[in-house]
Amino acid sequence: MRQDLIEQARGVLRRNDRGAYTVPTHGLYPFQWNWDSALSALGFSHFDEARAWTEIETLFAHQWADGMVPHIIFHQQDDGYFPGPDVWDTGRPVPTSGITQPAVAGFAIRRIFDRAGNRTLAERKARALLPRVHAWHQWFYRDRDPQGTGLVAILHPWESGRDNSVDWDDAFDRVPTDGVMPFRRRDTAHANPAHRPTDEQYKRYIWLVQHFRSLGWDNAKLHDASPFRIVDPGFNAILIRSCSDLAGLAEKLGEMEIAEQSRAFATRGIAAMDTLWNGKLGQYACQDRALGALIDSPSIGGLLAAFCAIPEHRAQAIAERIGKLAQSARFLVPSHDPEAPEFDSLRYWRGPVWLIVNYMIADGLKNAGQRAMSERIFSDCIRLIEESGFAEYYDPITAEGCGGGDFTWTAAMVIEILS
Ligand code: 9WN
DSSP states (O other): OHHHHHHHHHHHHHHTBOSSSBOSBTTTBOSEEHHHHHHHHHHHTTTOHHHHHHHHHHHHTTOOTTSOOOSEEOOSOOTTSSSOHHHHOOOOSSOBOSSOOOOOHHHHHHHHHHTOSOHHHHHHHHHHHHHHHHHHHHHHHHHSOTTOOSOOOBSSHHHHTOTTOGGGHHHHHTSOOTTOOOOOOSHHHHSOGGGSOOHHHHHHHHHHHHHHHHTTTOHHHHHHHOSOOEEOHHHHHHHHHHHHHHHHHHHHTTOHHHHHHHHHHHHHHHHHHGGGEETTTTEEOOEETTTTEEOOOOBGGGTGGGGSOOOHHHHHHHHHHHHHHTTTOSSSOOSBOTTSTTOOTTSTTSSOBOHHHHHHHHHHHHHTTOHHHHHHHHHHHHHHHHHHOSOSEEOTTTOOEESSSSOHHHHHHHHHHHO
């Protein structure tokens, strides 16, 4: 059974492999996405190490001069996705979007390096990627934390990777929609519109893109000029974990300057994470940086904080909080609290379970000694696959598979968990 699932998962990766990068799924997402690639490389690394390294190399080949790594790389023309390269208009030789995504690559290369069978290849690849990943982290702390708080802000919901989370609802109300170009969505032709973000949300996504474009995609300006500035605990935890993993990798490779700076980013970040603790919810929560206030939204972003080395008592509180969610969700971890009024079991990031987030939470809880909850989450991932195949995301009550099918990073997580 286990071997069978691994074989099927490899098949998904092969079908979505475009040679030097993978698409998240054919049809709905025909390009390379940033955190999809880094997490998918973990899956490849179990059966083709060279291909795993290539996936991340391709991503970093499109890094901007300031260090930013874009969230989409439009390797080839495809009208099946909106917004395409003409809307972003970032002026890159190979078109890219102009925003970023969760910085999971540092974590991924460390993990692939540590368990690599081909040590020569791993050392060569990691040595070449190290300064690039570090430059991305430096960019984050320079351009997304200009006040030096230790935590970075996202400027667009797509950056978080949790596009329509309840977390952004209030802040999104302040994003205008006037002057938004007329457009035709393509996602709703591939997936059930009831499972996707709303048209109102799309208008605001596009307003922000147009606004940043009008500022020439100058990252030195965007932070202060954006009406949407959110400090997301999950996003920051991923960055912090990558900084600390990169520090360890740099030490092994004798790159002491990178090691020291990466360690300093992580230490400062972990201390600052505590400002996001929401005692009322019993978990971390987002902060609206434009208002300077915590957002009372019980989403998975605050649980994903466990991916970095938060204090033990906080990790224990997160495990307990997830235990409470298990009273109303058959499958962990719902992306929003099922007891909250905004919960929607089918609509994208407003309730469904995502295997990649599960994997990161479970990995962090395991490191923090919360083994029982970690194992429960890993086993729920496999139960979902057995019931509904390699979907993009799942209903936490019924296990229904939603969004795109044959999904690359879902398959990669299955290989990672079962291998
Ligand atoms: C926008 C590719 C991406 C993921 C995101 C997920 C979804 C895109 C979209 O798909 O976002 O970036 O068009 O909905 O929310 O996490 O990286 O799988």
